[in-house]
Amino acid sequence: MTTLIREEDFIQSIADSLQFISYYHPVDYIKALGKAYELEESEAAKDAIAQILTNSRMCAEGHRPICQDTGIVVVFVKVGMNVRFETNKSIEELVNEGVRQAYTNPLNPLRASILSDPAGARKNTKDNTPAVVHINLVPGNTVSIDIAAKGGGSENKSKFVMLNPSDSIVDWVLKTVPTMGAGWCPPGMLGIGIGGSAEKAMLLAKESLMQPIDMAELKQRGPQNRAEELRIEIYDKVNALGIGAQGLGGLSTVLDVKIMDYPTHAASLPVAMIPNCAATRHTHFVLTGEGPATFIPPSLSDWPQVTWSPSANSRHVNLDEITAEEVHSWKPGDTLLLSGKLLTGRDAAHKRIQDLLNQGLPLPEGLDFKGRFIYYVGPVDPVGQEVVGPAGPTTATRMDKFTGMMLEKTGLLGMIGKAERGPTAIEEIKKHRSVYLIAVGGAAYLVAKAIRASRVVAFPELGMEAVYEFTVENMPVTVAVDSQGDSVHQSGPKQWQGKFKGISVVSA
Template sequence: MTTIQQADFIQSIADALQFISYYHPKDYIQSLAAAYEREQSPAAKDAMAQILYNSRLCAQGHRPICQDTGSVVVFLRIGMGVRWDAELDLAGMINEGVRRAYTDPDNILRASMVSDPLGSRRNTGDNTPAVVHVELVAGDKVEVRLAAKGGGSENKARFTVLNPSASLVDWVLETVPSLGAGWCPPGMLGIGVGGNAEKAMLLAKEALLGPIDIQQLQARGPVNRLEELRLELYAKVNALGIGAQGLGGLTTVLDVKIRDFPTHAASLPVALIPNCAATRHIEFELDGAGPAQLSPPSLDDWPDIRWAPSPEAIRVDLDHLGPDDIAAWRPGDRLLLSGKLLTGRDAAHKRIQDLLAHGEPLPEGVDFSNRFIYYVGPVDPVGDEVVGPAGPTTATRMDRFTEMMLGQTGLIGMIGKAERGPAAIAAIKQHGAVYLMAVGGAAFLVSQAIRGSRLIAFEDLGMEAIREFEVVDMPVTVAVDSRGESIHQSGPAQWRIRVEDMG
């Protein structure tokens, strides 16, 4: 009989979460590097280069790949011959491991979990609790599969119950374009088929824990219907032309993973969950001999890609900028921003909305006149850092506030990731503003451009407080110009045609 010690289990969970915060899986890096070499879209290629270079920096510096260090999901297969020497229950041990990992002073990870989700939405402060799934199996070992899933990709999870005679492929090809780019492609699609509603979702989530092996499958050929579907969906989803970060290009997904389960004769439950560019997962086994031993990858596994700003990039002085200046920018223009900008996300926007609705002034120091706001919730700094990894958050969550911000505060520009919706684009056009896009999945790289940070307002909101950043050559791309033209509409449309022509 195997005995698992509480201390070993907790340490294994904590070590694994730290490990995946700064090490991409080797299969992801190699697959993305191959996609980078194939890519023909300049915008998508630049985005991939930023992601790959950011990954190397994080592996070297042991800092998070993305500022959203995820909610923790744990799949356990516990052998029935296992005995526990523990005072805490299973969830308690896992949550203690999460707590230690996310508050590690050498590599603080952002706490994103909030309690009372329909009420106060108070941050739990240590990213607990984890979501835990347990299966009792034969044997005397504990198998742990662990992931840290970011909100941008998790928010794009989809579920449906198809007619048994309906086409899974058709549903996926209708669904993926509707996801937008908030899930930070290129990544993976996990698809669960069968069982019932909750089983299909679990299958999709578990599918994402598998290795990227679509190239090996292409080389040897499919041996069953699921492998045929994987190849078909991989080709057809990439033919949509969505591309890296939704900018248009040849690669939207690096792999499509499918898991199935028997289902009711009248049903065909289907779930789809994407994984983002900050793919974070690991698996290990405990046999009573101590905590898990995790082997760091070699930096030789990373491609020798050093991202640098394009010579064609336009340098912008944020401190001396007005509507006439931004009117000259066009979708796809690459900019390097220097100067001061403000930050803010959902919670800060809601407070601003409430203040304006009640005729109250904004907090001292919050002046958006002719300024930009960066949608970001950074990681806390360590050592001599000004700020921790500080990549963009999904801009569409701020769409409902865009008219208010542009019409009532004097704001002229916004920075985030992914596309903007019709209402936000209409407001941008009406007010002659712009929306700029930073690369999701390159948070540590972006943070290198931030040379100063000070708290301005709403300190109690933690990572969602309003701060003033001073930046030097912060790389962004014009996503929506002052005329309301969006690269997230034009880019994929152009590349869809190009892919068809190439085929």
């Protein structure tokens, strides 16, 4: 029997699914993260997980994005060979129209992050198109779709290697995961693809991340094949690395490890690894010709009863009156609540600033970093009475190359982002007696609630990458690198290494 899929049903299903996953975590992720919260013994990691869980529930209630990075859309479409489409458009065009409608929805606009001409002008397409679409023809008379919105912070940590057939996959994973840092916003998932060819392994890794979290069930029933044995071994040993939530050190770095494999050449062992972040966003639906897909919201009872609140030991900081001496008193792991005015800026703005300074030109009128803090962020557009949409931190290591320039030539006092800083940036922070603070990646809506006012200061043509001035009230951050160059992302994991079920693992 032939099934007729109408153009408008396909497009609406894509658009509705992307809106749905922008504010609803998969229930399996919420339950696994709730369990990780219960078991976590690291105070810093537990606080980070509490922020992620609180943010998740807030987004479910408010229908606003879990993360300011609303991702690049990745779609796996399995088309039954007895399906006929009522359209003159290609499947890619149908997907892209759904993406366009989802990301420009005025009730919940999603951040447009996709740039054309990636090796040149890098111009924003304004509607987050095109998506990355994978199409398979399969037996049957339905269209099955797995769809995800993949954040850049986790996607940037993707890894691939061609191992020798006799090499250990586990050893490679344990050597590689610590090099990924915390920019992928753990705790999340690792998708691993084994076999095939180079591109097939990467595709397997990505597709594996569409599967539900079931590590607890797998451990309870026991592995039934080599892939499941590998999943358990990698899960245990990665958690024993002690990286923890946000890289602060703790017991939970991964909530699950997914593996898909494929036959490969006798001389080859291709292995790909792609992480999913704390803003895990994906769903599955099937089109049967009976209209658009429906998406059933999870019940609020699915969320654990966890509500984040600032630690009683948090220090209140007035950014409008802050002094270098106060900054020098902070130590790694200190929790702060920031109030006052700060500036924002990320990749494109830093490049503009660098170009101006290299040409001996002044910064735009009104843009003055002296004695101030910069927040690495690209916010979502506001709706209703919001002054800004979800506005969580972006990965700070991308700004490492600009750190020396900013500290030396602009008088910048401190920086706020997510994840660790590299050795060059840490050396510059130490040299200039600056400081680096982190906000929790995956808690963008929660962070945005601390922003009381927002205005564009410079480079408005950059859109979400423009320089804003935020007025914040009690914005929660943690000292990650102090003015002496000591990093919590180095000390935290060392403290917790080997404490997950007593497994002894030495990371490279």
